[in-house]
Amino acid sequence: xxxxxxxxxxxxxxxxxxxxxxxxxxxxxxxxxxxxxxxxxxxxxxxxxxxxxxxxxxxxxxxxxxxxxxxxxxxxxxxxxxxxxxxxxxxxxxxxxxxxxxxxxxxxxxxxxxxxxxxxxxxxxxxxxxxxxxxxxxxxxxxxxxxxxxxxxxxxxxxxxxxxxxxxxxxxxxxxxxxxxxxxxxxxxxxxxxxxxxxxxxxxxxxxxxxxxxxxxxxxxxxxxxxxxxxxxxxxxxxxxxxxxxxxxxxxxxxxxxxxxxxxxxxxxxxxxxxxxxxxxxxxxxxxxxxxxxxxxxxxxxxxxxxxxxxxxxxxxxxxxxxxxxxxxxxx
Amino acid sequence: xxxxxxxxxxxxxxxxxxxxxxxxxxxxxxxxxxxxxxxxxxxxxxxxxxxxxxxxxxxxxxxxxxxxxxxxxxxxxxxxxxxxxxxxxxxxxxxxxxxxxxxxxxxxxxxxxxxxxxxxxxxxxxxxxxxxxxxxxxxxxxxxxxxxxxxxxxxxxxxxxxxxxxxxxxxxxxxxxxxxxxxxxxxxxxxxxxxxxxxxxxxxxxxxxxxxxxxxxxxxxxxxxxxxxxxxxxxxxxxxxxxxxxxxxxxxxxxxxxxxxxxxxxxxxxxxxxxxxxxxxxxxxxxxxxxxxxxxxxxxxxxxxxxxxxxxxxxxxxxxxxxxxxxxxxxx
Numbered sequence: 001x002x003x004x005x006x007x008x009x010x011x012x013x014x015x016x017x018x019x020x021x022x023x024x025x026x027x028x029x030x031x032x033x034x035x036x037x038x039x040x041x042x043x044x045x046x047x048x049x050x051x052x053x054x055x056x057x058x059x060x061x062x063x064x065x066x067x068x069x070x071x072x073x074x075x076x077x078x079x080x081x082x083x084x085x086x087x088x089x090x091x092x093x094x095x096x097x098x099x100x101x102x103x104x105x106x107x108x109x110x111x112x113x114x115x116x117x118x119x120x121x122x123x124x125x126x127x128x129x130x131x132x133x134x135x136x137x138x139x140x141x142x143x144x145x146x147x148x149x150x151x152x153x154x155x156x157x158x159x160x161x162x163x164x165x166x167x168x169x170x171x172x173x174x175x176x177x178x179x180x181x182x183x184x185x186x187x188x189x190x191x192x193x194x195x196x197x198x199x200x201x202x203x204x205x206x207x208x209x210x211x212x213x214x215x216x217x218x219x220x221x222x223x224x225x226x227x228x229x230x231x232x233x234x235x236x237x238x239x240x241x242x243x244x245x246x247x248x249x250x251x252x253x254x255x256x257x258x259x260x261x262x263x264x265x266x267x268x269x270x271x272x273x274x275x276x277x278x279x280x281x282x283x284x285x286x287x288x289x290x291x292x293x294x295x296x297x298x299x300x301x302x303x304x305x306x307x308x309x310x311x312x313x314x315x316x317x318x319x320x321x322x323x324x325x326x327x328x329x330x331x332x
Numbered sequence: 333x334x335x336x337x338x339x340x341x342x343x344x345x346x347x348x349x350x351x352x353x354x355x356x357x358x359x360x361x362x363x364x365x366x367x368x369x370x371x372x373x374x375x376x377x378x379x380x381x382x383x384x385x386x387x388x389x390x391x392x393x394x395x396x397x398x399x400x401x402x403x404x405x406x407x408x409x410x411x412x413x414x415x416x417x418x419x420x421x422x423x424x425x426x427x428x429x430x431x432x433x434x435x436x437x438x439x440x441x442x443x444x445x446x447x448x449x450x451x452x453x454x455x456x457x458x459x460x461x462x463x464x465x466x467x468x469x470x471x472x473x474x475x476x477x478x479x480x481x482x483x484x485x486x487x488x489x490x491x492x493x494x495x496x497x498x499x500x501x502x503x504x505x506x507x508x509x510x511x512x513x514x515x516x517x518x519x520x521x522x523x524x525x526x527x528x529x530x531x532x533x534x535x536x537x538x539x540x541x542x543x544x545x546x547x548x549x550x551x552x553x554x555x556x557x558x559x560x561x562x563x564x565x566x567x568x569x570x571x572x573x574x575x576x577x578x579x580x581x582x583x584x585x586x587x588x589x590x591x592x593x594x595x596x597x598x599x600x601x602x603x604x605x606x607x608x609x610x611x612x613x614x615x616x617x618x619x620x621x622x623x624x625x626x627x628x629x630x631x632x633x634x635x636x637x638x639x640x641x642x643x644x645x646x647x648x649x650x651x652x653x654x655x656x657x658x659x660x661x662x663x664x
Contacts (some may be wrong), residue, residue, distance in 0.1 A: 052594075222593045241593035256588030261554050261573035262384075264605030271603040273596030 004030060007098035007312050009066045013054055016249045017320055021054075022070060022313040030103050032082045037106050039076035041096045041309075044330040045122035046072060046316050047156055048220075051248035070098040070312070073127065075118035081106065090114075093121060098312050100332060123327030124160060124294065124301035125287050127276055131242060132160035133286045134279040136218060137168075139272050140240040144169030146215035147234075151197075151225045152245055154181035154302075156327040159189055161218045163299050166190050170216075173209050175225055177322040184325065189300060197225050207232065221246045227257035233269050241273040249320045302326025336362060339430035339644050341398045345386055348581045349652055353386075354402060354430075354645040362435050364414045369438050371408035373428045373641075375450035376662040377458060378404060378648050379488055380552075383580035402430040402644070405459065407450035413438065422446075425453060430644050432664060455659030456492055456626065456633035457619050459608055463574060464492035465618045466611040468550060469500075471604050472572040476501030478547035479566075483529075483557045484577055486513035486634075488659040491521055493550045495631050498522050502548075505541050507557055509654040516657065521632060529557050539564065553578045559589035565601045573605040581652045634658025 004027040013021045032038045050072065054064045074096035081087050083106020092109045096102045112121050123129060135157075142148050148165040152158045153174025162185065165172045174185040174194040182194035193209040195202060210232050217229040217239045223246030229239065247254065264271060279286070293299035304324035306315040312330045319328045336359040345353045364370045382404065386396045406428035410420050415438020418424070424441045428434045444453050455461060467489070474480050480497040484490045485506025494517065497504045506517040506526040514526035525541035527534060542564050549561040549571045555578030561571065579586065596603060611618070625631035636656035638647040644662045651660045 219593060226593060227588075239593075241596040244594045244597065247594060254590075256559075256590050256592035258586075258588050260588035260592050261551060261558060261571075261603070261605060262576045262579060264573040264603060265576065265607065266605070268605050268607060268610060270605075271593065271596060273593060273598070273600050273602075275597065275600060278600060 004028070004099055004101040005309055006069045006100070007309060008069050009054070009064060011066050012064050017051060017054070017317055019313040019317055024310055027069070027099060027101075030101050032080055032103050035083050035106055036103050037078045037083050037086050037092075037109065038080040039092060039094055039096060039102050039104060040079050041074045041076045041100055041102065041332050042091075043118035043122060043332065044072050044074045044096065044098060044309075044312060045126060045128070045156075046312065046319055046328045046330065047128065048152070048245040048248060048319060049243055050316070051320055052244070055248065071095065072098055073122065075112070075121050076102065083107070083109075086111065093126065098309065100309060118331070119303040119305065119327065119329045120294075120301065122329060123156065123303055124290055124299070126327075128156040128327050129160050129290050129301070130279070130283055130286055131276040132157045132164060133290060134276055134282070135240045135242050135274055136161050136164055136216070138279065139274050140216040140218060140238050142168050142170045142216045145171070147171045147173065147210060147212050148216045148218065149173045149175065149210065149214050149229060149232075150218040150220070151175045151229075152177075152220035152243070153185055153191065153194060154325045155220060155245075157242060158218070158220055159185070159302055159326050160299070162191050163189055164293075165216075165218075166192075167293065167298055171212075173214075175206070175221075181322075181325065189302075203228060213237070216240065218242060223247060223254065223257070227259060230257055230259040230263050230269075233263065233267050235267050237267060237269045239269060239271040241271060245320075304328050306330045308332065336360070336431055336433040337641055338401045338432070339641060340401050341386070341396060343398050344396050349383060349386070349649055351645040351649055356642055359401070359431060359433075362433050364412055364435050367415050367438055368435050369410045369415050369418050369424075369441065370412040371424060371426055371428060371434050371436060372411050373406045373408045373432055373434065373664050374423075375454060375664065376404050376406045376428065376430060376644060377454035377460070377488075378644065378651055378660045378662065379460065380484070380577040380580060380651060381575055382648070383652055384576070387580065403427065404430055404644075405454065407444070407453050408434065415439070415441075418443065425458065430641065432641060450663070451635040451637065451659065451661045452626075452633065454661060455488065455635055456622055456631070458659075460488040460659050461492050461622050461633070462611070462615055462618055463608040464489045464496060465622060466608055466614070467572045467574050467606055468493050468496055468548070470611065471606050472548040472550060472570050474500050474502045474548045477503070479503045479505065479542060479544050480548045480550065481505045481507065481542065481546045481561060481564075482550040482552070483507040483561075484509075484552035484575070485517055485523065485526060486657045487552060487577075489574060490550070490552055491517070491634055491658050492631070494523050495521055496625075497548075498524075499625065499630050503544075505546075507538070507553075513654075513657065521634075535560060545569070548572065550574060555579060555586065555589070559591060562589055562591040562595050562601075565595065565599050567599050569599060569601045571601060571603040573603060577652075636660050638662045640664065
C-alpha cells in the first residue's frame with residue numbers, strides 16, 4: 001500500500017489565511033471496503049468559497065476543525081474498485097480533499113470521460129462553470145442589450161459569467177482587482193469594459209462604464225463593490241448573490257452595504273442568493289451547452305495551475321489575494 | 333372664493349421630524365381652468381414613507397423644498413367642475429396635499445363611491461391596503477403553513493399584511509414597537525405572536541416565536557429588525573422590501589444589515605423591492621377582494637384619526653414615533 005500525503009488544517013485562521021494554517025503529513029494506508037473505491041487524486045480545484053468553510057458556523061459548510069484533511073473537489077483515477085460499475089483506471093470527480101489517496105462509496109461518484117483535461121472537468125465543466133451558467137441565466141435572466149456587471153470578473157466563476165453574458169447579446173462590464181486583469185478581460189475575453197476596484201477613482205470609473213446603469217449585477221464579492229452596484233441598478237434590476245469573497249478572508253465580517261433595503265424598494269430590485277447544487281438535475285444539459293460553446297470558440301475558459309500537493313496552501317492564499325486568473329488548479 | 337388654509341414645509345428637517353418643520357398659512361384663492369376641477373379636502377392620509385420625501389434626492393419622491401405645500405393624498409369633494417364627467421358633489425381621491433382646497437386636471441382623477449368612509453378609501457382600499465395586498469401575495473407569495481413575519485406590524489400596511497397572511501393559512505408573527513401594540517395584534521387582529529423590538533430581550537424573543545424560522549418576511553423598517561429576520565430566514569425564504577421606516581426620520585441613514593449578501597447565498601433567499609404603483613392595472617380587482625374580506629369579517633382595518641388640518645404635522649410626528657395604529661387619517 002503506497003503512502004498517502006495529506007494537507008491538513010493545522011490551525012483555524014483568525015485573520016487572513018496563510019500557508020502556515022496548513023501542514024503536510026503522511027496519512028494512514030487506505031483500503032476500499034465493500035462497494036467502495038480507492039482513488040488517486042490527479043488534480044484539485046480550489047475556490048474562494050472554500051475560505052468560508054474555515055470561518056465556522058457562519059458558513060454553509062459548517063464549522064471547521066483543525067487536524068482534519070482540507071476538503072475539496074478533485075479529479076481522481078480509480079486504483080482499486082470493490083464497487084459495481086467502476087473499474088481500476090476509471091476517471092471520476094470526487095470529494096477527494098487535499099490528499100493523494102481517498103476512499104469513496106462507488107454509488108455517489110461521477111465518472112467522467114478519461115480524455116478530457118482535468119482542468120476543464122474541474123473548471124468550466126465543473127462547479128465553477130455550472131455556477132456561472134445557472135446563476136447568470138436562471139437567477140439573473142439577462143436579456144439582449146442589457147448591461148451585465150460581474151465582480152471578481154477574472155475569477156473562476158466571473159470570467160465565465162462575462163463570456164456567457166456576451167454570448168447572450170449583453171453589454172458586459174467586469175470589476176477586477178488589477179489593471180492586468182482588466183486588460184485581459186477586455187482584450188482577450190471580450191468584455192466591453194473592465195474597472196479596477198483597487199483604483200482610488202473606482203467609483204467614478206464604475207459610473208462612467210455603466211452609462212445606462214446596470215440590469216444584472218452578478219456579485220461574487222459583496223462589500224463595497226456590491227454597494228457601488230446597488231447605487232447603479234436600473235429599475236427592475238437583478239442582483240445575483242453568488243459569493244462574498246470580500247468577507248471570506250476574515251473572522252470579522254463588516255456591516256452590510258448601504259442602500260439595503262432602501263434602494264431595492266426605490267428601484268424595485270430583486271436580490272437573490274443561490275447555490276449551484278440547487279440545479280443538480282440540470283448539470284448534464286448545462287455541461288453539454290458549455291462544451292459546445294468552447295468547441296465553437298465562443299467561450300475561452302482560463303486556468304491558473306500549481307504543481308504538487310504541497311503547493312495547495314500557497315495556491316489558496318494566492319487565490320484569496322487575487323493572484324490567480326480563471327479556475328485555480330493544483331495538479332498532483 | 334373661500335380662503336385656503338395650507339400646511340407648508342417651513343424648513344427641511346435635518347434630524348427627527350418636529351411639528352415646527354411645518355407652518356400653517358393662508359393660500360391664494362383658486363379657480364379651475366378648462367378641464368379642471370376645484371376640490372375641497374375631506375380627509376388626508378399620512379404614511380411613514382412620506383418622511384422619505386423630506387430626505388432629499390435619496391428618496392423616490394425627489395428633493396424637498398421649503399415653502400411649498402406638504403404633499404399627500406386625500407379624499408376630496410368636487411366644488412366646481414370644468415372637466416367633462418365630473419360634477420360638483422362628486423367624491424374623488426386626489427393628490428390634494430395638506431390644504432383645504434386644490435385644483436386638479438379632471439382627466440387623472442379617480443372618482444370613488446360617495447357612501448364609503450374616507451378612512452376606508454384612503455386606508456385599506458387605498459395605497460396602504462393595496463401595498464399590503466400586492467407586496468404579500470405577489471412578491472412574498474406565502475403558502476399555507478408557512479411562517480410570515482411583518483415589521484411595523486401595527487402600522488398602516490403591516491396590520492393588513494398580517495391579517496391577509498392569516499387568511500392564506502400562514503402562521504403570522506408581528507414585530508411592533510410597544511407591548512400595547514403587540515397585545516392588539518394577537519388579541520384583536522388574529523396574529524399568532526407579536527414581539528416588541530424595543531424590548532432588550534428582543535432577539536431571543538424573536539427567535540422563540542419563529543421556531544420554524546421565517547418563510548416570508550415583509551419588511552417595513554429595514555435596519556436592525558431586517559437584520560434579525562435575515563438570520564432567521566428559511567431556505568428559499570422571501571424578503572419583501574416595502575419600506576425603510578427605521579431610516580426615514582434622519583438625514584444620515586446607517587449601514588446596511590449584516591448578512592447581506594452572505595446569508596442570501598447560504599439560504600437561497602430572494603429579497604425584492606416593490607412599489608405598489610407597479611400593480612396599478614390590478615387595483616380594481618384587489619379593492620374588490622379586500623372589500624369582500626372586510627364584509628365577511630375576515631379583515632378588520634384599523635384607523636387612527638386626527639381632527640383638523642392643523643393637526644396634520646402632529647399626526648405625522650406621532651406616526652413616526654410609533655404613536656398611531658393602522659392607517660393615520662386627518663379629517664378636515
